[in-house]
C-alpha cells in the first residue's frame with residue numbers, strides 16, 4: 001500500500017509543487033525540480049535508514065538514478081550497493097553495459113543468479129531452454145523472484161531504490177516516492193515521465209543502454225522484450241509497451257510484471273516498513 005508522502009518524507013517548502021508540474025513549461029526548470037525531488041528522496045533514504053540498496057536493470061531511469069547516486073557520492077563509497085540479477089536470459093549488451101557503468105562510476109555490482117547454477121548451460125541442463133514458455137510462473141520464480149529476494153535478504157535491506165514511475169501505467173499508476181513494504185521502497189522518479197529521463201540523460205551526456213538505439217524503450221529478458229516504434233515511446237505506458245507482449249499470467253490475465261517486486265518476507269518484521277506501518 002502506498003504511504004502518504006508526509007508520513008515518511010517531507011519535501012522542502014521550495015520543492016513542494018513539482019510533483020505534477022505542467023505549469024513549469026521550461027524544460028530546464030521542470031528537470032531541475034524533478035532532479036531536486038529525486039535527490040531529496042535519495043538523501044532522505046540514505047540519511048535515515050541503514051542498508052539502502054539499488055537493484056538495477058540498467059534501463060533509462062536506472063541510469064538517471066545511478067548518476068544521481070554518483071553525484072551524492074554513494075556509488076564509489078559503496079554506501080548504496082548496486083544489485084544486478086543475472087537471469088541467464090538477458091541480452092549480451094546488458095552485461096557489457098553494466099561493465100561500462102562499473103568502470104565509469106567506480107562501483108562493483110553484487111551479482112545474483114538463479115540458485116544452484118553458475119552458468120546458463122547448468123540451468124538449461126535442468127530446466128531446458130523454454131521454461132519461460134512452458135511455465136512462466138515457475139520461470140519467474142527461479143530466474144527472477146528468488147534471486148531478487150535472496151539479494152535483498154543477504155544485503156540486509158532496509159530500503160530498496162528503484163526506477164518505477166507512474167507513467168509506466170498499469171500497476172504503477174499511483175506509485176508514491178516512498179512505498180510501504182518489506183523492505184521500504186523508494187521510487188525517486190515516481191513523478192518523472194519517460195521524456196524527463198531522456199532529457200536528464202541528454203543534458204548530462206550520459207551513456208545509455210545500447211539497445212535503446214535499436215528500438216527498445218525498456219529492456220529486460222530477451223524473450224519478453226521487443227522493439228516499439230519511436231512515436232509510441234513517450235505515450236502513457238509507452239516505455240513498457242514492448243515488455244511481455246502477448247504473454248499471460250496463470251489466470252489468463254495479460255502479463256505486465258514478472259513479480260519481482262512482490263515480496264513478503266525479505267526482511268524482518270522490525271524493519272522501517274513495520275515502523276512506518278505502525279506510525280499510520
Ligand SMILES: Nc1ncnc2c1ncn2[C@@H]1O[C@H](COP(=O)(O)OS(=O)(=O)O)[C@@H](OP(=O)(O)O)[C@H]1O
Pocket residue numbers: 055056057058059061062083084085086087161162163164165219220243256257258259260261
Ligand atoms: N536484472 C535486474 N537486476 C536487478 N534488478 C532488476 C533487474 N530487472 C529488474 N529489476 C528490478 O525490478 C524492477 C522492475 O523491472 P522490470 O520492470 O524490468 O521487471 S519486470 O518487468 O517485472 O520483469 C526494476 O525497476 P527499475 O529500477 O525501474 O528498472 C528493478 O528494481
